[in-house]
Amino acid sequence: MLFVALLGVLMDGYGVARLPAGDSVIESVALIIVGTILFVLVIPGFYMLQPNQAVAITLFGDYRGTDRVTGLRWTWPWMGKKKVSVRANNFISDRIKVNDLRGNPIEMAAQIMWRVVDSAQALFDVDDYKQFVRVQVEAAIRTIGSRYPYDDFEHLEITLRGNHDEVGAELRTELQARLAVAGITIDECGFTHLAYATEIAGAMLRRQQAQAVVAARKTLVEGAVGMVEMALEQLSAKNVVELDDERRAAMVSNLMVVLCGERDTQPVVNTGTLYQ
Numbered sequence: 001m002l003f004v005a006l007l008g009v010l011m012d013g014y015g016v017a018r019l020p021a022g023d024s025v026i027e028s029v030a031l032i033i034v035g036t037i038l039f040v041l042v043i044p045g046f047y048m049l050q051p052n053q054a055v056a057i058t059l060f061g062d063y064r065g066t067d068r069v070t071g072l073r074w075t076w077p078w079m080g081k082k083k084v085s086v087r088a089n090n091f092i093s094d095r096i097k098v099n100d101l102r103g104n105p106i107e108m109a110a111q112i113m114w115r116v117v118d119s120a121q122a123l124f125d126v127d128d129y130k131q132f133v134r135v136q137v138e139a140a141i142r143t144i145g146s147r148y149p150y151d152d153f154e155h156l157e158i159t160l161r162g163n164h165d166e167v168g169a170e171l172r173t174e175l176q177a178r179l180a181v182a183g184i185t186i187d188e189c190g191f192t193h194l195a196y197a198t199e200i201a202g203a204m205l206r207r208q209q210a211q212a213v214v215a216a217r218k219t220l221v222e223g224a225v226g227m228v229e230m231a232l233e234q235l236s237a238k239n240v241v242e243l244d245d246e247r248r249a250a251m252v253s254n255l256m257v258v259l260c261g262e263r264d265t266q267p268v269v270n271t272g273t274l275y276q
Contacts, residue, residue: 056082108145110189111189136178172188
């Protein structure tokens with residue numbers, strides 16, 4: 001078609017060159033008209049496709065196919081052509097406030113890598129596919145955020161904070177289902193921000209600290225009980241001292257105070273008998 005366009009230019013030039021001679025004016029005009037028609041018909045049909053670009057071709061509103069071959073391309077001038085990029089796109093959502101499964105407000109944001117795989121769906125099934133991606137990403141984040149609790153201190157449930165891989169995979173599945181109508185696929189996705197909302201962050205921090213203190217105390221008491229039990233067993237086994245129930249209880253109490261206390265203990269030396 002480039003050759004045909006060049007032929008039209010040569011015919012115009014040849015016809016114009018013959019006009020001053022006055023010979024065969026009709027033939028010269030005919031050459032100019034034919035050359036102009038060829039040029040006008042051929043030139044509008046050219047279009048250029050870069051790597052990872054596609055063009056959807058329509059004929060009077062009817063979809064006729066998609067061209068993905070790169071380089072200089074040509075089709076009939078009366079056929080419509082709409083270009084669309086099929087390159088990978090990276091989108092980071094804004095931080096949005098979501099209520100988790102337990103009703104706690106949290107802030108979430110996600111990073112999405114997406115690309116167009118069906119140019120016809122992207123162009124003709126949705127009005128603006130890029131805006132469609134932004135809206136559906138926010139909707140998917142809200143759906144996933146409300147499906148799980150932010151944290152579970154007993155470690156019995158899947159949580160947003162503790163199970164990034166599982167929740168990220170579910171977010172991708174949710175997005176894939178929502179964006180399939182637009183011919184878009186998700187290559188990668190994940191959360192870039194996940195935290196309690198400002199209004200409850202302080203309360204949740206104190207709760208976490210209290211949970212940590214309780215867990216530490218529990219471990220400390222369990223260890224102290226084991227040490228006291230071992231001490232009493234060894235004293236009895238080696239007949240170091242015979243203790244009645246009252247003195248045994250007193251020794252247990254003293255050992256528990258020593259082992260569980262946060263401060264250094266100050267011993268009191270008994271210089272009398274065991275019972276005075």
